[in-house]
Amino acid sequence: MNDWQTTIGLEIHVQLLTNSKIFSSSSTAYGSKPNRQASYVDVGMPGTLPVLNKSVIKKAIEFGLAINGSISKKSIFARKNYFYPDLPKNYQISQLDLPIVEGGFITIEGDKGILKKINITRAHLEEDAGKSIHSEQNNCTYIDLNRAGTPLLEIVSEPEISSALEAVQYMKKIHSIVTFLQICDGNMQEGSFRCDANVSINKKGDKQLGTRTELKNINSFKFVEKAINYEIRRQIDIVEEGSKVIQETRLYDEEKDITKSMRSKEEANDYRYFPDPDLLPIEIDSDYITQIKSDLPDLPDVKEKYYRTEYNLTDEQLNIILNKPSFIKIVDEILDISKIDPIKIINYFISSLYPKINKDNFSLDENPYLPKSFCETIDAIENGLIPKHSLKKIIDEIFLNKDSVSEILQKYSSEEHDDDLIDQTISDIIENNKKQVDEYKSGKTKILGFFVGQVLKNIKGVNPSIVKDKIIKALNSV
C-alpha cells in the first residue's frame, strides 16, 4: 500500500442562497409539497425562456474573490444536453467556456500537518435538476421538480488532493467559506452542499496518472472520507491483481460502505455543449467587482490570526466567533470598547449574547448600540453594581433597545436584596471603623461614600441606593 499514491480532484456543488431560482421567479425553499415550486419555466413548457436571477452573479463573485480567483468580465451560459426525466428541458443550463470564476486557491492542513495549497480550476453557475423518486411498491417513478432550477455554483479543484483526509479538509474549508460568506446555507442533509470526487492511484514517482473513477453525489464529510478510502483500496486491489481500473462513474452505498458502478465511459453522454441562445452573455464591469471586494468581510483565516495575536483568544472562543461575519463584527466592536480582559469579555459574550444573536440571526444594523450596551452591562457586573444572575434578563432588554442602557441597569440593581445580610454587613463595618463614624457624626457627610463602598465590596451586585439609605439610618442610630 505504501508504494501507491492517490490523486483526487473534487467538484463541489453549492446551492446558492437565493429566494428565487436561477432562471425563474419560483421559490427555492426546501421541503414544500412536490411540484408546488415549479413554474412554467422550471417545467420547461414550450415557449418559456430563462431569465437570469442577478443575485447569483454577486454570490459567485464573492466566492471568486474570497479564493483569490479571477472574475470573468464576460461569462456565458451553455446548454449541457442529456436526457433524464428530472431534467425537464433535457438540457441543463450550465457554463463551459468562460465560467464566471477562473483560478484561485485555498490553503488546507495537509496530511503531514503542514499547510498545503489546493488550486481551484474554476467555479461556474448552473441550474440544479429535479428529483426522481422511485417507488418499488407501485413500480413507478415520481418526479418532483421543486429543486429544478435552484442555483448552483460548481467549484472544481485541480487534482492536487492526495488523500481522503485532505479531501475532507478541502471540503470543510470550502464549506466554511461559503457558509461564512452566506452564499450557501451549507445544509448537507438537504443537499445544499454536495460533492463528486475524481479518484485515481498510481505508483509513487510515476508521472503518468492512473485511470480515474468519478464518485457521484456524496453529501457528508464522513461519507467523502469513507467513499474515497474504499475506492483507493478497490483500485489498488485491482491493479495489484494485474487488472486495469475502468474509467467510470460510481455511486457510494452508505449502508454497505462500498462504491458501485453506475455507468462506464462507453455509456457516458456526449453532452453536445453549445452556447445557450436564450441567454445573453453576463457582462461584469470592474467597478462592480471592486465594490464587492471592498464590502467583502475578512475571511475566518485572517480574523483568526488577528484575534490570536492581538487578544490571545482561545480555540474554543474562536470556533464560535469565526462562524459568521455578523459575530465577528460584533466581537470586533466589543473588543474595541471593553476595558476588561478580552478573554473574560468574550466568555461573557459567548455565554450571554451569542446564543441570542445566533438564534435571532441578529445583524448589527438592527441595533448598532448593542456592543456598547453589552460592555456597560458587563462593567456593572464586574464592579458589583448588579447581580450576575440578572445578565440574561438584561440582555433580553438591551437587545433591541436603542436607548441608554443605564436605566435598565438601574432597574436590575434594585431588583432583589437580602436585608439581613446588608444590615449585618453595615453593622460590622460600623463596628470596625469607629474613626470614620466619628468623622461622619462631626458633620463630614462625604465619608458616607466610604461606607457604601465597603458594603458593595462585600456584597456583589447590591443596589447602592438601598445601601446608602440603610447606612444613613444605621449611622444616625449609633
Added chain:
Amino acid sequence: MEIYKKSISELSNLLDKKSISSVEMTKYFINRINSYDSKLNSFITIDEESAEKEAKEADEIISKKKHSLLTGIPIAHKDLFSTKGTLTTCGSKMLENYIPPFNATVVEKLKKKGMVSLGKTNMDEFAMGSSNESSFFGHVKNPWNLEKVPGGSSGGSAAAVAARLVPIATGSDTGGSIRQPASFCGLTGLKPTYGSVSRYGMIAYASSLDQGGPIGKSAKDCAKIYDVIKGFDKNDPTSNKKTSLKSIDFKSHKEYAKNITIGLPKEYFSEELDENILSKAQDSIKVFKKMGFKFKDISLSSNNLSIPAYYIIASAEASSNLSRYDGVKFGYRCKNPKNLEDLYMRTRKEGFGKEVKKRIMIGAYALSSGYYDEYYIRALKIRRIIRDSFMSAFNEVDYIFAPTSPSTAFNIGEKTSNAVEMYLSDIYTTSINLAGLPAASIPVGMINDLPVGMQIIGNYFSENTILNIANSFQEETDWHKKIPGEFDNE
C-alpha cells in the same frame, strides 16, 4: 359591404361608426373560414366560442368608447404562439393534445388591444419547412392555385389572409417563414429585427433566429400589428431594449424617397433566379425610380454560404430545443412504454415527423464532440461574415431590394423528395435571419396567375422606413389588392 376586402383601418372605422359590431364581423369571417377552408386547410383550430366571447367583450369596450384601433378586429395566430386554453400544436403530433396554461407575449399584447382571435393557423411541423407540407395536420394549399404550396412555414397564416378568411395573421420567420409564404400568396409580411418582438410563449425552433411578425394585406396593416407586438419583454432576455416604441409613421414618398439609396445585390439576381421574376423585379424597380428612390448595384458575396450555415445553426439549436418533448411532462406519449428508454425512443419516433427528425439528427451531429468545431463553430464564423457583409453594404446604401424567393409557388409534392432543392428555396431569405436584420416582402406582380414577392431589407431597427418604402410602392400599385378569384366573393 365586401368586408373581406377591407383594410384594418377601414374595419376599425366600421366598428367605430357602429356600421357593424365585432360579433357580426367575427361571425362573418368565421363563416368565410367554414365555407372556404376545406379547400385550403389553413386552420388547425377554429375557436368559434372563444372568438365570439372576445368579440362581445370588444363590443362592450367600443360602446364605452374605450377602444383602440384594433379593438374588435379578428386575427389568427400561427399555431406556435401559445394561447391560454386553446390547443397549440406547432403542426406536430407531438403536441396534438397540448393546451398551454399561458399566452405568448405577442398573443397577450394583441388580446389586450381587444383583437379577436379566430383560431390557430396551420404550419410546417415545428416551423421546419418551406412549403407547409411537413404539418402533421396535412398540407395547406395556395389560394391562387390549389395545386401549389402556399410556402412555409407560416403557410396557414398566408393562405388564410390571401383567401381573406381573416384580415391579418401572425407568423414567425426563422429562415424566411414569414416572407416566403407572403411572397407565394401575394401578401405583405414583416420579419422584424431579431429581438424587437418577444419570443416568450412562441414555441422555439431555432432560438437565435426565430422572430415573430405579421402577415397582412398591406404594409399599413402589418404596421398596425407590429406597433403592438414590438418592444422589450422582461420574460425574454434576448428581446432588445433598443426597439423603438414609437408607432410607425407613414409619409408620402415625396417627403423622403430622394434621400434613399437602395442596393441591388448582384448575387440575388444571378442565374438561379427565374427570368420572369427578374423581369417583375425590374418593373418594380422602375416604379421606385419614378418615385425618386435611387438604386445602386452592390455585392453580398457571402450569400452563397448562408444555406449551409443556416441549416447547421438552426438544426443544432432545434436538436436541443426539441429535447423537451419526451413523453414525460406534456404532449404525446407512446402507448405502454416498457422502460424509460423505450418511452423516449418511441415517443419521439412516433411523435415527430420526418423533417423534424432529420433536422434533430443534423443538429445533434453538428454539436457532437469531434464535429463541433468543423460544423457548428464554422457555421458561427460564416454567420459573422454574413453579418459583416451586410454591414459593409449598409455603408454604401440605405436599404437593399431583392427577390424573396427564386421561384413562384411550386407544385405540392414537387420538392418533398429533394431536400437540397427544398432548402435552396430559402436562398434569398436565410442570410437576413443569420444577420438578425429586418425585412419585408411585398407583392410586385403576377406570373401565370401566381404572385411574385420582393423583399426590402434594412439595417437593425429600421422597420419604420422599410414599411414606408413598402407602403409607397403600394400607393403606386395594386398588386397587394389582388384576390384569388375563387375567394373573391362574399
